[in-house]
Amino acid sequence: xxxxxxxxxxxxxxxxxxxxxxxxxxxxxxxxxxxxxxxxxxxxxxxxxxxxxxxxxxxxxxxxxxxxxxxxxxxxxxxxxxxxxxxxxxxxxxxxxxxxxxxxxxxxxxxxxxxxxxxxxxxxxxxxxxxxxxxxxxxxxxxxxxxxxxxxxxxxxxxxxxxxxxxxxxxxxxxxxxxxxxxxxxxxxxxxxxxxxxxxxxxxxxxxxxxxxxxxxxxxxxxxxxxxxxxxxxxxxxxxxxxxxxxxxxxxxxxxxxxxxxxxxxxxxxxxxxxxxxxxxxxxxxxxxxxxxxxxxxxxxxxxxxxxxxxxxxxxxxxxxxxxxxxxxxxxxxxxxxxxxxxxxxxxxxxxxxxxxxx
Numbered sequence: 001x002x003x004x005x006x007x008x009x010x011x012x013x014x015x016x017x018x019x020x021x022x023x024x025x026x027x028x029x030x031x032x033x034x035x036x037x038x039x040x041x042x043x044x045x046x047x048x049x050x051x052x053x054x055x056x057x058x059x060x061x062x063x064x065x066x067x068x069x070x071x072x073x074x075x076x077x078x079x080x081x082x083x084x085x086x087x088x089x090x091x092x093x094x095x096x097x098x099x100x101x102x103x104x105x106x107x108x109x110x111x112x113x114x115x116x117x118x119x120x121x122x123x124x125x126x127x128x129x130x131x132x133x134x135x136x137x138x139x140x141x142x143x144x145x146x147x148x149x150x151x152x153x154x155x156x157x158x159x160x161x162x163x164x165x166x167x168x169x170x171x172x173x174x175x176x177x178x179x180x181x182x183x184x185x186x187x188x189x190x191x192x193x194x195x196x197x198x199x200x201x202x203x204x205x206x207x208x209x210x211x212x213x214x215x216x217x218x219x220x221x222x223x224x225x226x227x228x229x230x231x232x233x234x235x236x237x238x239x240x241x242x243x244x245x246x247x248x249x250x251x252x253x254x255x256x257x258x259x260x261x262x263x264x265x266x267x268x269x270x271x272x273x274x275x276x277x278x279x280x281x282x283x284x285x286x287x288x289x290x291x292x293x294x295x296x297x298x299x300x301x302x303x304x305x306x307x308x309x310x311x312x313x314x315x316x317x318x319x320x321x322x323x324x325x326x327x328x329x330x331x332x333x334x335x336x337x338x339x340x341x342x343x344x345x346x347x348x349x350x351x352x353x354x355x356x357x358x359x
Contacts, residue, residue, distance in 0.1 A: 015057075022051035074315060075123040075131035077107045077116070083231070083259055084287045085304065089134060092308030100316070102129075109135055111197075120145055130154070130315035134307065136202035154314040156307075157201045159328070166314040167329050168307060170202070172209045175300035175334030176254075179282050180213035182298075182336055183252045188280065188345045190250040192225045194239045194260050203231070206256050206284065225250065229260050236263020244271070251280065251345035258283035258290050258299055265293055265341070276343035286337055295340035302334050 016034075020027045025044060032040045033048040040048075051057075076093050078086040090106060097104050105126055107119030116135075123131055124145070130152040133143065146153055147162045159167045183191055193210045196203030207226065214224040227242050229235035236255060240263070243249060255261035261283030265275060273279050275295060283290060286301035310330040 018055060019048065019051045019057055022055060023047040071127045071129055072101060073103050073105055073126055073128050074312070075105050075107065075126075075128040076311075077109060077119055077123075077131060077133045077135055079108070079135045080110055081108050083257075084289055085257070085259075085285050086134075088288065089304040089307055092305045093132065093311060096309055096312045100312070111135075124149060124151070130318065132311035132315060134311065136200050152315050152318040154311045154330075157205060164318065165328075166317070168310050168314065168332050169329045170205070170302060170332045171334055172202075172205050173212075175284070175302070175336055176206060176209040177213045177216070178336035179254055179298075179300055180210065180217055180219075182338065183254070183280060183282070183342065184217035184219065186280070186342065186344050188250075188252040189219055190223045190248075190345075191219060191252045191254060192227065192243055192250040194227050194229050194236060194253060194255045194264065196229065196231045196256040196260070198228060200231075203256055210254060223250070229256070231257050231259055233259050233263035233266065236260035237267045238263075240264045240267040249273075249279065252282070252342070253279065254282045254284075256284055258285045258287045258297060261297055261299065261341075262289070262293055265297070275341050278346055280342040280345070282342060291339070293341070298339045298342040299337055300334050301337045302332065306332050 016027055016030050020030045023030065023044075025048060029040060029044055030048050033045045034052075074093075074097055076090065078089065080086060086108075090104075094104050105123060105128060107122065109116040109119060120131075120143075128151065131146055132154045134156055136156055143153060143155070143160065143165075144162075147160060147164050150164065153160070153162075153165045154168060155165060156168045157170055159165065180191065191214065193207060195207045198204060198207075210226075211224065214221075225243070225246075227239045229239040236259065239260065240253070243253070244267075253261075253264055255264060261281050264281055268275055268279055268281070275281055281297065283297050283299035284302070286299045286303075290297040290299050310332055314330050
């Protein structure tokens, strides 16, 4: 017990004074070093960091922010934590933020405006230096609260008339056009599209691009049927059932995201359809799990790494002065990744061997 108390006592005494004594410098020099103030020479800074490492000292981030006037904290707002797309995005954003000396504060909205309001309030209370809103659908008045308080924002596919707001502009056209042209080249003429909620800017953009690509490949509008879903596996399953209820299944289905496509895969399997022999399926996002479905999913890749780096760079470009001019738009590319869920269509006039009643 005595040993434990002595260890605790030693830890309690580890503060900026102990670091200064160990490095043989002033307390002010330690403070300036920790807060990255450039007046400290490289040799002194090296001594201070060596002492910090030897003492296993953890600087008080709240005290640092009081001294420097900066929180070194960035906010990241996502739609839902259960979609694998978002944890991958969080990981990428945290990696680049930590590598540059920032911490991140994460908020999930679950597509609920009231929850979005709470997330923004929490970020304002923590005095974040910028917020990346990666929800693919926003409540504009709520985001104005941040912009009006001189907090830089990065949004996806949406622009606000404010110099503090930058936009990540996803090139949906490249990847979705590649996908539709891929299906057309295989011989598909009956291609359905399962969209996301029409309230999301990204879902509308993906649907509009699909229709443009269908027109380019001369696929009749009557054969390019559209069903709305909600970007979940369950939504994909329900959308597939609605298509099936119409009496004629297409030869190919393109989905607004991978989770929807995985739901379609599950429903197709449950009624005895073989993918891609009876039905070709394409997703969007290229989440890591898409490689491990049966069969592996052909999908349009929207890199979470590109999104994370673009969001961080957009926020950082504003610099210490949030009113500093920065780029307004950052391009995010997309591309088709062909795997095993697409192939030539079943023979013209043939019907898939559908098992009634599921499994």
